[in-house]
Amino acid sequence: MKAxxxxxxxxxxxxxxxxxxxxxxxxxxxxxxxxxxxxxxxxEAYLKE
Amino acid sequence: xxxxxxxxLPEAAAMLRSGSLTxxxxxxxxxxxxxxxxxxxxxxxxIATDALDQADRADALLAEGNSGPLCGIPIAVKDLMDVAxxxxxxxxxxxxxxxxxxxxxxxxxxxxxxxxxxxxxATYEFAMVGPDLTLPDPPARNxxxxxxxTGGSSSGSAAAVAGGLVRLAIGTDTGGSIRSPSAYxxxxxxxxxxxxxxxxxxFPLSPSLDHTxxxxxxxxxxxxxxxxxxEGDWRPASARIGQPITGLKIAYARDWxxxxxxxxxxxxxxxxxxxxxxxxxxxxxxxxxLPDYPPFEAAASVILHAEALEKHRxxxxxxxxxxxxxxxxxxxxxxxxxAEDLATAREAQTRLTADMLAAMEGYDxxxxxxxxxxxxxxxxxxxxxxVWTPMRTIAFNLTGQPALSLPAGFENGxxxxxQLIARPGDEDLLCMTGHAFERASDHSVLRPxx
Numbered sequence: 001m002k003a004x005x006x007x008x009x010x011x012x013x014x015x016x017x018x019x020x021x022x023x024x025x026x027x028x029x030x031x032x033x034x035x036x037x038x039x040x041x042x043x044e045a046y047l048k049e
Numbered sequence: 050x051x052x053x054x055x056x057x058l059p060e061a062a063a064m065l066r067s068g069s070l071t072x073x074x075x076x077x078x079x080x081x082x083x084x085x086x087x088x089x090x091x092x093x094x095x096i097a098t099d100a101l102d103q104a105d106r107a108d109a110l111l112a113e114g115n116s117g118p119l120c121g122i123p124i125a126v127k128d129l130m131d132v133a134x135x136x137x138x139x140x141x142x143x144x145x146x147x148x149x150x151x152x153x154x155x156x157x158x159x160x161x162x163x164x165x166x167x168x169x170x171a172t173y174e175f176a177m178v179g180p181d182l183t184l185p186d187p188p189a190r191n192x193x194x195x196x197x198x199t200g201g202s203s204s205g206s207a208a209a210v211a212g213g214l215v216r217l218a219i220g221t222d223t224g225g226s227i228r229s230p231s232a233y234x235x236x237x238x239x240x241x242x243x244x245x246x247x248x249x250x251x252f253p254l255s256p257s258l259d260h261t262x263x264x265x266x267x268x269x270x271x272x273x274x275x276x277x278x279x280e281g282d283w284r285p286a287s288a289r290i291g292q293p294i295t296g297l298k299i300a301y302a303r304d305w306x307x308x309x310x311x312x313x314x315x316x317x318x319x320x321x322x323x324x325x326x327x328x329x330x331x332x333x334x335x336x337x338x339l340p341d342y343p344p345f346e347a348a349a350s351v352i353l354h355a356e357a358l359e360k361h362r363x364x365x366x367x368x369x370x371x372x373x374x375x376x377x378x379x380x381x382x383x384x385x386x387x388a389e390d391l392a393t394a395r396e397a398q399t400r401l402t403a404d405m406l407a408a409m410e411g412y413d414x415x416x417x418x419x420x421x422x423x424x425x426x427x428x429x430x431x432x433x434x435x436v437w438t439p440m441r442t443i444a445f446n447l448t449g450q451p452a453l454s455l456p457a458g459f460e461n462g463x464x465x466x467x468q469l470i471a472r473p474g475d476e477d478l479l480c481m482t483g484h485a486f487e488r489a490s491d492h493s494v495l496r497p498x499x
Contacts, residue, residue: 002389005385010384010385013384013385014381014384017358017362017365017366017381017384018365018366018369019365019369019377019381019384020369021377021378021381025374025377025378025381028378028435029378029381029382029384032378032379032381032382032385032435033381033382033384033385034385035382036350036351036354036382036383036385036386037385038347039346039347039348039350039351040347040351040386040390040393040394042343042344042347043344043347043348043351043393043394043397044393045344046344046347046348046397046400046401047393047396047397047400
């Protein structure tokens with residue numbers, strides 16, 4: 001089981017990409033990132049069926 | 050006399066071969082239509098400066114009597130794909146000023162057959178997300194109501210065909226980018242089997258899910274275009290056009306859309322009526338429960354975002370400020386994923402594909418919705434963050450099956466689409482059935498009034 005993906009980790013990964021987002025853009029990107037983590041969880045649940 | 054711009058591809062081809070119409074006359078009629086309608090629809094981003102020269106070369110081929118069905122026919126191409134000598138910016142400031150050196154292989158096949166590559170069409174930026182009103186090219190508008198979006202990402206392709214600017218346009222489809230704009234704009238969109246048409250020469254969004262295919266005014270025209278683009282040994286999509294569909298077994302996946310509270314009641318009625326029409330034509334319609342949709346969407350989303358970020362990694366480093374905000378934010382989502390997540394999603398892709406093909410056992414085709422609503426108004430988009438519209442398309446990017454969207458009705462003057470899906474390589478069955486439905490209904494012959 002993976003550790004919970006944190007906002008801090010997401011910020012670090014964006015920085016590694018050289019990507020600097022303003023607060024509004026970051027909020028939208030973080031919401032999308034959390035949604036994608038939810039999609040990963042759905043995929044894992046499907047594979048466990 | 051019919052305006053040549055309104056002739057179907059087979060009608061125009063017959064007249065070109067008989068000498069009663071020249072390719073130059075056809076190209077001039079199409080250019081005049083574009084000049085009249087494009088300022089309202091913003092479908093084209095570039096008109097080929099050598100369009101009439103191309104038409105003259107096609108006329109020379111026609112005079113030699115050595116020409117195929119697309120010789121002399123104007124075709125427009127989504128600005129995600131390379132057409133030699135024409136701009137190729139993928140709808141982005143990041144690639145502003147880029148001119149393609151060579152044709153994408155699928156486009157080269159059209160050129161070799163004498164088609165007239167008449168111009169480039171609007172796309173959502175890098176085929177990712179839209180509409181974005183802040184980009185240099187204004188977004189394409191829905192011909193049925195310009196206050197509404199076209200859907201995307203093949204936005205200009207759908208607007209150009211539905212608006213009567215061209216009969217045939219080329220698009221790409223990674224999660225529904227041929228089929229959803231076709232449904233929203235009331236034209237035909239054909240996503241072929243994975244790998245049937247070359248993806249080279251198109252800016253990749255997600256190579257595991259990317260497909261190239263036609264948008265057209267009718268199923269027959271889409272089938273002829275696909276055959277012209279196809280590489281290798283595949284049964285022609287047009288081979289069974291006009292044959293009866295008696296005895297065809299169609300699995301009606303009604304619960305995939307009707308159980309979703311986002312589905313419009315008019316769409317559910319339109320799909321039920323489509324199922325009745327297909328039954329009256331002799332097909333056997335059976336209500337089925339397909340594998341659940343959410344795992345398909347989830348696995349495809351993970352693959353798409355992981356691969357898209359990888360493809361843009363170096364461009365983001367150098368050009369982040371040139372991306373539109375919604376596109377950059379969507380690319381940033383992918384930073385939430387790692388290699389293990391992608392491997393997990395690919396494992397699911399293999400299993401989900403097997404599940405879907407097993408569910409089709411005993412059936413020739415699946416019938417379901419393309420999108421769950423008609424096109425949204427532009428006012429629903431603030432230009433800041435992505436807005437996702439509900440659709441049932443990405444599952445078949447994941448499985449690689451061919452899928453056809455065609456007009457099935459209207460809601461408040463806006464088109465609704467239905468989707469037929471076949472096994473890999475069965476585009477002939479798909480187009481035979483779509484054509485039969487089209488002939489039995491009036492949805493595809495209706496055109497917006499200008």
